[in-house]
Amino acid sequence: MTGMYDNPPQPPRLRNHTPESVTAAFEAWADKHRAALDAIVANVNLSDPQTVTFENVMRPQLEFENQKFSHNLRFYQHVSENSDLRETTRKMAKWYDNIWTDMNMREDVFRAREVLYHRSGLAASRKQNPARYITEDIAKNAGFEDAESAIALEEEWKEAIRLGLGLPSKPQRDRFNQIQKRVETIKSEFKNHHASDKGCNWFIPAELDGMDNDNIDQLAKGTGKNEGRLKVTFDPSHYDIFLRDVKNSEARKRMWTAMENKCPENVPLFKEAMLLRDEAARLLGYPDHATLRIESRMAKTPRAVNNLLNDLRTRLAPLATKELNQLLQAKKKDCETRNLPFDGSFYYWDWAFYASKISKQEHDLDNKKVAEYFPIDSAITGMLRLFGGLFGIVFVRLAAEDLERISPTGVSEDVMYHRDTIMLSVWNDESEGNDFLGYLYIDAHPREGKYRHVANFPLELGHQRTDGTRFYPSTAIVCNFPAPTKDKPSLLDHEHVVDLFHELGHGIHSLVSRTRFSRHHGTAGKRDFVEAPSQMLENWTWRAEYIKRISKHYLTGEQMSDDMAERIAASRHFLQALRNLRQLSSAIFDMEVHSPKSRAALENMDFTKRYNELRNELTGMKGPEAIGEPIYHRSNTYSYDMFYYAFAKDPMDKSQGHRFRHTVLEKGASQDEMLILEQFLGRKPTPDAFGMELGLVEPMEEPLLKGSSFAGRDPAIEEGTSSEEDSAIKDRPS
Ligand SMILES: [Zn+2]
Structure with missing residues (x-):
């Protein structure tokens, strides 16, 4: 260890809490939070504009957050060995989330901020151009110290509007609140159906030809009417291996079809949630839910998202045709070798099986050797x-x-x-x-x-x-x-x-990252x-x-x-065009159900039919109409743009590395993300020239369970707001 780096100027936080100390700490934070908001209301006199300042209406909350987010108690629920501590932390975190929501719903605080938001001119500049970014200039002209401060106020204002605080109190706000409650209920019903789903299929050993003995040994043996059969569940450790290895295509079809149709009770709930979201967005004055959501995203408008999706679709199509052909040829050859009929179609349950076959031939990679x-x-x-x-x-x-x-x-x-x-x-x-x-x-x-x-x-x-x-x-x-x-x-x-x-x-x-505010x-x-x-x-x-x-x-x-x-x-990039198009079909579906042409169009939409149409259209694969299984990935487009721009020539170019660090990473969310990206690239981001190296844009709502079926998908999960504190960035189930 070099002496220079021996003595950190700030000691690490203590991680030796007990259930009692966690409870006490959460309770103390709730009191401090309330006190911060009370201070806002006490310092502001709405009839005296001089009192409605950033210092008065925002500072107490931001200072509170800085304190709060410099202690993390929630983490124990995910990592502690002590089950009491995990349970207490989980319970207290949930308790505090409800308090946080109540705090966000405080009308007295909202009224004070609303005055500042309008008086500063931020409201007017946004009305003029809803896709504008808050630049340093806009912030200074509006009387803020910097863009980060102005952004903090606009975040609060948008969140309050989204929570219905801008609606007249009756009857719209009552209806709005009723919708929010119902959507919450749907959300938990969804989760419950999914969690309690014990779906599986039974197979006789001969049908499992192709699977390793190690994997077969892990399957439960049936009794009674399932005597002599083995149980294959929807768990990825069963399902993925089954579709990849089992030679019998009828068996794979049975498994795929069962998986794709699980949780049918969620289908009507999905429709109900879509209709409620649409109604809520209209109450707030938006044409649809997509417009409401995308407004605070990088793309800003549904039109920009649709353009990107269509662009990707067009670019990926020719390559996907080639990939599908490669898969079909492999299937044809396999059918000839095994003396099986070949009908010229490629089915969804063929995908993992032939993809794995081709990959073994082409890449010859043994994971164990690599490891x-x-x-x-x-x-x-x-x-x-x-x-x-x-x-x-x-x-x-x-x-x-x-x-x-x-x-x-x-x-x-x-x-x-x-x-x-x-x-x-x-x-x-x-x-x-x-x-x-x-x-x-x-x-x-x-x-x-x-x-x-x-x-x-x-x-x-x-x-x-x-x-x-x-x-x-x-x-x-x-x-x-x-x-x-x-x-x-x-x-x-x-x-x-x-x-x-x-x-x-x-x-x-x-x-x-170096920002003023922890949020x-x-x-x-x-x-x-x-x-x-x-x-x-x-x-x-x-x-x-x-x-x-x-x-x-x-x-x-x-x-x-x-x-x-x-x-x-x-x-x-093996089979990446087809993989991307499968995800793209989910993203397009997502946009369609969240931005219908009219209320009537949404009411009459057959979600299952449309989901299947899109998937078949984009991938060229076939299968019976099923409830479906979209899997989402977050946007990859920007990451390729940055990598190619700065690092493709020399991935170890230090000057680019330092520039990336200071222009992008350091800023956190203290500036508009699109502005950060433009500053780094020196132009607007585009998906040009990356050919197949493209992902797709963010889904409207991230599904609760990745890889879950369409019906198992959570239609109501809300994105984290900047004020939520449990901000794990979950990437992949292990
Ligand atoms: Zn991640």
Whole structure:
């Protein structure tokens, strides 16, 4: 350890709470929150405009948030070993969420902010051009110290309007509130149907030909009328393997059809939710729900989203035709070899089976062999070195004696929430001035009661203190990578490495962010753009040179061969046009149901029929009409744009790395995201020239359960607002 980075100017937070201390802390925050809003109302006299200032109507809340978000208690529910602590934290977090909603609904506070919003001219400039960004100039002309302050006020105002506070109190607001309540109920009914779905299929062993014995051994054996059969559930560990490996196409068809039609009771609920959303949007004065939602997104208008979707569709179509043809040829050959009839069609249940067959031939990759080159320790070290160099950051791993030295109690365990966690202090390197940035936790392996996905949790959010100094952030990467065994360290396959880079991307976003208010810190804004920097960092894991550079065989210490690294890199875009078009059909469906031509059109829409039509049309694949299974991905378009613009020529170009850090990551959500992107690119972002390397735009609402069926999809999940604090960025179930 270099002496220069020995003594962080801010100790790590204590992580030694008990259920009692968590309860007390949440209760105290609720009181402080209420007091902050009371102060706003007390200091403002609506008939005296001089009292309606940013200092009076916004500052108390922003200061409260800065304090609140510099302690994180919620994290225990996801990672603590103590089940009482997990349960108490979960309960208190929920309790506090309700309080937060009540606070957001305070009409007295809204009225005060509304006056400032109109008087400052922000309302007028937005009315003139709903797609305008708040620039520094607009903010200064409106009398704000900076764009970040003006943005904070506009966020509050928009949120209040969305909550119905702009409606006359009766009868519209009553109806609006009634709708919100019903949508909440639908949301939980959806979840319940999904959680209680125990769908499965039974197969005789002969039908499972093609599956590994290891996988077959894990299937439950039937009794009674299912005597002699094996149970295959919808769990990905069964379902995905079944569709990939089973040779019998009738068996695959049965499995696919059952999965695609689960939770039929959710279909009428989906329609009801769509109609309610439409009604609520119209009550608020919007033509439809899409317009309401997209207004605060990067694209700003449904027209811009539709243009992008259509553009992607057109670009992907020719390549998709080629890919489908490749799949059909593989199927034809297989049918000839096995003496089976071939009807010239490619079905949805053929997809995983033939995709896997072609991939094995083309890429010849054995995941287990690849994983031998990525023992977790050297993969993490290699990754931190790579991005440290690019962005001018130094990561210092803290040993027990370091933690003892910097822990406020002198006890190392008190600053760790679990003993298996790796903890690092993070600093600017010399070129950036050597100052402290914050703390990074890496929690790699599964354990009882731990969060089961791959995610980044921003723990404490940075902000500028009233005396101008900085409060430094902490952030945690939580994964569930294979645990080490007696004779092997934890070995990561390539997909794990991609996940690790992605989550580190979120972590770095948090660590280098410098905003005044914690609500805008790093990834806390949680909007469209949040995924783009992380997706951009994934690009390094798909370049043979860097795959090789971070590889190190766990026994021999050798780097992987060029050939293996190149085969991994080549597998990236395998069948990507078809994959993207499948997602695109869900996105187009999403837009159609949220922006109907008229109320009557929505009432008469056959959702199931339309969903199937779109999917068949875009992919060229076939299958009986089913409830469906859309899987969403967040926007990849911006990440490719940034990567190609700045790093395609030289992925280790430090000047671009530093520029990316300061122009994009540092800003968090303190500026309009589109403006940040334009400043980095020097032009408007476009999907030009990226051919097949395109994802798709953000779905209107992220489904509650990724990969769940259309009917299992949550129609009512609300996006996080900037004031919500539990901001895990969940990426993928493990
Ligand atoms: Zn992510």
